[in-house]
Amino acid sequence: MHIPVLLNKTIELLDIQPNDVVVDGTLGFGGHTSEMLKKLGAQGVLIGLDIDQAALKYCETLFKDQKNVFLFHKSYTQIKEVLETLKIAKVSKILLDLGLSSYQLDSETRGFSFQKEASLDMRMDDSKKGLTAKEIINQYSEADLERVFREYGELYNCQKFVGNIVHMRKKALIMNTTELVDIIKKSFYFRNKRRVYIKTCAQVFQALRIEVNQEFENIKQFLDQVLDLWMPQGRLAILTFHSLEDKLVKKFIREYEKKGLIKRVNKKVEQTTYADAKKNVRARSAKLRVVERI
Ligand SMILES: C[S@@+](CC[C@H](N)C(=O)[O-])C[C@H]1O[C@@H](n2cnc3c(N)ncnc32)[C@H](O)[C@@H]1O
Missing domain, CATH: 1.10.150.170 (Putative methyltransferase TM0872, insert domain)
Incomplete structure (x- = not known):
């Protein structure tokens, strides 16, 4: 249905711990979420958001037995509102896998x-x-x-x-x-x-x-608020598929790195290998950047 892009690298760089509070802002068909859940313990929480009802319905069935998964039909730009509903002040790990799902x-x-x-x-x-x-x-x-x-x-x-x-x-x-x-x-x-x-x-x-x-506006809106919602030592991973998307992420990283608020986890941007890109055309232009809150 949808092959998750740079799956292993994303999970490795996010370094999910058993008690993490994780937001998957672009749930899709739960490919990345499923892997993150394997690393979360019973005290960990996973919050999944998607604006596509079909994706959300699919994930509701997929994760129906998981007591620590909370799914919302919301945009990742509404992350603050969602956390307020759950009475959570800050989260430790965030993933955005932008663009379209294969579905x-x-x-x-x-x-x-x-x-x-x-x-x-x-x-x-x-x-x-x-x-x-x-x-x-x-x-x-x-x-x-x-x-x-x-x-x-x-x-x-x-x-x-x-x-x-x-x-x-x-x-x-x-x-x-x-x-x-x-x-x-x-x-x-x-x-x-x-x-x-x-x-x-x-x-x-x-x-x-x-x-x-309004995809680029959404990214800007999200980046404008994310620092307030993300706890020290927490990590943010963003997978982009368009050069302008990546430019927005790079600008954000440069600005807050200079201010000493975040640091890069991967110094060099992660991209798909030739073999992976052959298996999954969607992955060809993918770029993964991961940063840590200081
Ligand atoms: C590339 S897919 C994610 C795939 C997912 N990581 C997986 O492994 O199955 C991107 C998803 O993000 C969703 N999306 C796009 N813009 C969004 C937004 N502003 N807020 C929440 N979800 C969004 C799309 O509907 C789509 O399902």
Whole structure:
């Protein structure tokens, strides 16, 4: 269903102890959580959060017999509120494994994949009425569309593509992934290379997903509050899959390292091996950074 990325390295660097209070802010299908639970004793606590109801339901069944597991349908940006509910002031270990689960990517209905015909939705929180990719494509101004594709998709030559979107949506609303893929095909030159075509589609879909779910804003919000919720000698592990995500994490580490509030656990960023990346394409761009609270 979902192969956890850099699983052993993450667990090793988090150094889970039996009485730890752990937050897995991106529960997914419980891959990392299951391993962390093996190291926790009866006095340890695990708090799991996810905004995807399907992931949460799956984990509720998976961990139903574990008395020390507390699961919430909440964003990791709401970590403070969750800890207040549980009357916990500070936690010792935190994990964020950002991005999409394979289950979400492979969904036939949620519009995350350019290879599956589905409505342009892309909300990770499927219970919400928030912004959808369809609204972005059909309502954003030309300048805003360019910003999204350039900043989040790293598509620096997207003017023709955006022009074509605006032209097509005047005739009829762009409703599904196939219609968007048709516009991509008309807008970029792939040099007859399937690899280039796939990369371009992935960049377009990634940019929309990041905007729909406000992914970078969420990371910033989380990093702004995490120092107050995290006890000395506690560790924070963040797995990123996008260069801008990693940049935000690096900036946070540099700033608070200078202030003497945190130190790096891994001096060199951890990345997947060639063999692992071959087994799990999603893992290719993964970067793991772990820091300790001083
Ligand atoms: C890469 S998956 C995590 C996989 C998990 N570590 C595992 O091994 O199964 C990322 C998960 O984070 C969730 N997610 C994304 N943004 C979130 C947010 N702001 N708050 C909570 N969960 C979020 C997604 O719904 C998805 O299930």
